[in-house]
Amino acid sequence: MYTQTVMDHFKNPRNVGVIEGADGVGEVGNPVCGDMMTFYIKVKDNVIEDVKFQTFGCGAAIAVSSMVSEMALGKTIEEAFQITNKKVAEALEGLPKQKMHCSNLGADALHKAIEDYKMKKEGKAYKPTPKKCYCPFCDVENPNEAAFCTGCGKGLQDEHEHGH
Amino acid sequence: MAVIYTDHVAAMPIHPKVYEAMVPYFKEFYGNPSSIHEDGEKAREALEEARGRVGRLIGAQAEDIIFTSCGTESNNLALKGIALAHQAKGKEIIISGIEHFSIMHCANALEKSGFHITRLPVDQYGMVDPAVVERAITPQTILVSIMHSNPEVGTIEPIAEIGIITRAKKVLFHTDAVDSVGNIPVDVNELNVDLLSLAGSTFYGPKGAGALYLRKGVKIQPLLDGGIQERGLRAGTENVPAIVGMGVAAELALEEIPKRMSYLKGLAGRLTEQLPKRIPYIRFLGHPTQRLPGNVSVAVEYIEGEAMLLFMDMEGVRISSGSACISRSLKVSHVMLAMGVDAATAQGSLLFSFGMQNKPEDADRILEVLPPIVERLRNMSPVYRKAMAKKA
Numbered sequence: 314m315y316t317q318t319v320m321d322h323f324k325n326p327r328n329v330g331v332i333e334g335a336d337g338v339g340e341v342g343n344p345v346c347g348d349m350m351t352f353y354i355k356v357k358d359n360v361i362e363d364v365k366f367q368t369f370g371c372g373a374a375i376a377v378s379s380m381v382s383e384m385a386l387g388k389t390i391e392e393a394f395q396i397t398n399k400k401v402a403e404a405l406e407g408l409p410k411q412k413m414h415c416s417n418l419g420a421d422a423l424h425k426a427i428e429d430y431k432m433k434k435e436g437k438a439y440k441p442t443p444k445k446c447y448c449p450f451c452d453v454e455n456p457n458e459a460a461f462c463t464g465c466g467k468g469l470q471d472e473h474e475h476g477h
Numbered sequence: 478m479a480v481i482y483t484d485h486v487a488a489m490p491i492h493p494k495v496y497e498a499m500v501p502y503f504k505e506f507y508g509n510p511s512s513i514h515e516d517g518e519k520a521r522e523a524l525e526e527a528r529g530r531v532g533r534l535i536g537a538q539a540e541d542i543i544f545t546s547c548g549t550e551s552n553n554l555a556l557k558g559i560a561l562a563h564q565a566k567g568k569e570i571i572i573s574g575i576e577h578f579s580i581m582h583c584a585n586a587l588e589k590s591g592f593h594i595t596r597l598p599v600d601q602y603g604m605v606d607p608a609v610v611e612r613a614i615t616p617q618t619i620l621v622s623i624m625h626s627n628p629e630v631g632t633i634e635p636i637a638e639i640g641i642i643t644r645a646k647k648v649l650f651h652t653d654a655v656d657s658v659g660n661i662p663v664d665v666n667e668l669n670v671d672l673l674s675l676a677g678s679t680f681y682g683p684k685g686a687g688a689l690y691l692r693k694g695v696k697i698q699p700l701l702d703g704g705i706q707e708r709g710l711r712a713g714t715e716n717v718p719a720i721v722g723m724g725v726a727a728e729l730a731l732e733e734i735p736k737r738m739s740y741l742k743g744l745a746g747r748l749t750e751q752l753p754k755r756i757p758y759i760r761f762l763g764h765p766t767q768r769l770p771g772n773v774s775v776a777v778e779y780i781e782g783e784a785m786l787l788f789m790d791m792e793g794v795r796i797s798s799g800s801a802c803i804s805r806s807l808k809v810s811h812v813m814l815a816m817g818v819d820a821a822t823a824q825g826s827l828l829f830s831f832g833m834q835n836k837p838e839d840a841d842r843i844l845e846v847l848p849p850i851v852e853r854l855r856n857m858s859p860v861y862r863k864a865m866a867k868k869a
Contacts (some may be wrong), residue, residue, distance in 0.1 A: 321783075323787065324791075324865050327856070329856075329857045331862070334599075340859070342818075343821075343823035344779075344824060344860045345783060345819075345820040345824075346820075347800060347807075347809070347824045348781075349859055349860060352858040364841070367857050367858060367859040367862060368857060368858070369779070369780060369781055369824075369858045369859055369860040369861075370781050370782055370784065371782075371783035371784055371800070372783055372784055372787050375784060395614075411807060414807075416536070423751070
């Protein structure tokens with residue numbers, strides 16, 4: 314089911330852990346849906362100098378978190394914000410269709426950590442970027458309140474209920 | 478690396494005698510049972526011999542057995558066949574909330590066509606209460622369908638008691654006994670059922686052969702129209718080799734059920750006794766005593782099933798799980814939710830199903846490799862971290 318790269322990141326995940334006193338913390342998902350990720354970042358001179366994560370989830374979830382952490386380490390805040398689920402899935406050499414939403418979660422958790430960092434830095438005046446909604450089946454981006462995916466027609470109720 | 482296969486509810490190897498019995502029906506006796514010539518006659522004889530064997534396994538007359546391709550087909554035939562044949566009398570069907578997809582989705586389809594489906598609740602062990610069935614039956618009810626045993630959590634349902642009620646109320650009663658037949662005693666008269674589904678692949682027979690027991694006198698509409706095989710109730714050239722195999726498997730099962738039950742209970746018992754000693758925050762699912770002998774169903778808190786499954790697979794241990802990530806629909810097991818298991822806990826579900834090829838050492842090996850896997854995943858789980866912080 315999974316590519317070699319995914320299995321490698323699953324068996325040997327990079328950057329697992331927690332950063333006490335992190336500059337930014339981002340948490341997405343919840344165990345009820347089966348996926349939860351918490352990302353911690355340490356930022357110096359606008360560069361992510363350390364990143365750690367913890368994940369509750371399947372093989373894809375763990376591999377995605379690991380890959381996201383690897384892609385984010387050493388990048389500037391702006392570069393890290395450009396990490397998308399598509400790029401993560403590509404770096405992993407592909408994910409099964411029904412696991413694509415795990416890649417959304419990883420990128421989301423990292424972005425949330427970055428936003429948390431920004432909020433802490435700039436104070437409450439900072440406005441978070443509106444969250445995008447991706448179909449877990451065909452990965453097309455949909456308007457946030459869409460009930461059905463414009464790409465493949467599948468129902469998106471579950472996605473919205475997850476709060477990510 | 479030695480493989481320890483403990484996923485027998487998904488699939489199992491066939492008995493060597495079953496294999497031997499099947500081969501001639503691929504190579505020499507390949508006739509069509511409907512052909513009038515001698516090759517056809519030979520195939521016909523083999524088919525009827527298998528029919529008798531399957532009948533004897535469940536205490537039924539041979540002529541009341543309809544051969545199908547699998548358990549799913551038998552379930553579809555039972556539900557749709559009865560619904561369509563009896564809809565003039567009423568359009569209500571009662572099922573439980575923990576049925577196999579082939580009953581659940583079949584019922585959903587019938588619901589879309591205008592039938593009314595009542596889905597009965599179950600208790601924390603997944604048990605249906607016969608009194609609840611009684612209260613649910615109305616003058617419009619034409620069929621009650623409750624599974625004999627549930628493979629995901631192991632619970633065996635009180636089918637005989639429910640059968641007494643349906644008899645009294647003169648409502649047809651079907652049971653999906655796919656996971657029971659050949660593993661625990663099943664007798665259609667003791668159970669008071671009018672229809673019963675079974676499949677050869679769950680008692681060391683081949684995939685591709687199943688059966689529906691249909692009590693004499695019960696009207697049913699066929700699913701497959703075509704030739705007049707199976708008294709016009711199931712068209713299609715019969716899968717003779719697989720049916721022959723199922724017949725031999727049935728004969729072996731009739732003899733071996735007591736031995737299988739006690740052996741598998743022993744293997745499952747070893748795991749059940751030792752797991753809580755090696756892994757904290759773990760709970761067992763399904764009824765503690767009324768359960769399939771080789772079935773061990775647990776929920777490991779704070780981590781997810783597929784991840785555990787993949788690591789176990791790397792250690793050569795084959796198991797299953799009810800977590801959402803495992804299912805193609807990405808939904809947590811409906812069986813567990815119906816039992817009141819919270820979704821987060823259900824994500825950590827693991828299902829071990831022992832079979833006759835397993836040895837006592839297999840249980841020990843599982844006890845050796847699972848705890849480190851659980852510890853490793855818990856150490857990287859934010860859910861575990863939060864839970865432990867709360868307990869501190």
